[in-house]
Amino acid sequence: MRGLVALxxxxxxxxxxxSKSRRLTSTAISPSKPAPLSDPFExxxxxxxxxxxSPFHRxxxxxxxxxxxxxxxxxxxxxxxxxxAAEVQTKGHGRPGKPWLSENPLGLWVSILLEVPSSxxxxxxxxxxxxxxxxVRALTQLEPALKWPNxxxxxxxxxxxxxxxxxxxxxxxxxxxxxxxxxxxQQKADFPPELKDSAISLLQASRQRIPRSQMLAxxxxxxTRRLDQPIPEAMEDWRQACFQLxxxxxxxxxxxxxTGTAETLDDSGHLHLRLPDGALQKIASGETDFPx
Ligand code: BTN
Numbered sequence: 001m002r003g004l005v006a007l008x009x010x011x012x013x014x015x016x017x018x019s020k021s022r023r024l025t026s027t028a029i030s031p032s033k034p035a036p037l038s039d040p041f042e043x044x045x046x047x048x049x050x051x052x053x054s055p056f057h058r059x060x061x062x063x064x065x066x067x068x069x070x071x072x073x074x075x076x077x078x079x080x081x082x083x084x085a086a087e088v089q090t091k092g093h094g095r096p097g098k099p100w101l102s103e104n105p106l107g108l109w110v111s112i113l114l115e116v117p118s119s120x121x122x123x124x125x126x127x128x129x130x131x132x133x134x135x136v137r138a139l140t141q142l143e144p145a146l147k148w149p150n151x152x153x154x155x156x157x158x159x160x161x162x163x164x165x166x167x168x169x170x171x172x173x174x175x176x177x178x179x180x181x182x183x184x185x186q187q188k189a190d191f192p193p194e195l196k197d198s199a200i201s202l203l204q205a206s207r208q209r210i211p212r213s214q215m216l217a218x219x220x221x222x223x224t225r226r227l228d229q230p231i232p233e234a235m236e237d238w239r240q241a242c243f244q245l246x247x248x249x250x251x252x253x254x255x256x257x258x259t260g261t262a263e264t265l266d267d268s269g270h271l272h273l274r275l276p277d278g279a280l281q282k283i284a285s286g287e288t289d290f291p292x
Pocket of ligand 1: 068069070071089091092093094095096098100102108109110111151160161162163179180181
């Protein structure tokens with residue numbers, strides 16, 4: 001594969017894209033007969049939709065296919081920030097090491113290589129899930145609920161997941177590799193049997209096809225804003241959007257499963273779980289796959 005820098009778009013292709021940009025509107029779908037899928041996905045379109053001073057301007061590369069955008073960015077290490085999306089991934093992965101089915105061009109599959117202060121790194125997945133929810137709200141008026149630590153839900157089904165990995169560097173803070181998988185155009189038949197009742201796409205939730213370029217640009221704009229927001233404010237937004245607070249949860253931390261009441265999320269991004277014996281556990285990361 002050619003290097004990421006070589007794949008960046010030329011000014012001529014940006015100009016050509018401006019004549020096509022009118023196509024970047026969402027399409028309402030008739031409930032009975034969805035229109036055939038047409039969702040051109042080009043870096044030049046994304047650039048046109050970003051504000052001119054965006055740190056992500058001219059940083060996007062879109063591949064037709066790859067193994068995993070996380071793996072490609074980690075291997076190629078272009079200068080940060082770098083945005084790599086793929087129409088199709090043959091080996092997408094989620095957390096922790098679970099496969100992420102993305103062998104079709106029906107969602108937004110993107111990774112972003114970022115340099116963030118070490119203090120912000122533990123909060124990055126929370127900030128990114130807020131940014132993804134902001135983008136969904138802006139484009140559809142739907143309000144996703146957040147599941148700790150980094151899933152987006154609509155109608156009690158998973159719409160999107162965020163994955164943060166790190167790349168260590170000598171004498172410098174680690175780089176962050178932020179991955180987002182967001183279901184856009186799938187219909188029930190597009191999900192494998194085991195996900196049909198637990199996953200949802202924006203098409204299913206809103207009857208609208210939101211173009212991938214539009215969703216990616218909205219996500220990048222909101223990510224920029226969330227990374228600049230004072231942390232206590234962002235964490236308050238997160239608490240408001242989370243559907244788990246006050247509920248009984250089972251959380252897997254390593255090989256241990258803890259069950260208790262999710263009391264709050266603190267400004268360090270730790271979930272406070274009240275155990276049946278009254279003890280309070282502050283949990284930095286874990287999996288809440290098992291709502292009790
Ligand atoms: C999760 O819910 O477990 C997180 C899923 C993250 C999937 C995205 S798709 C783009 C990027 N490439 C990958 O292989 N994974 C992330």
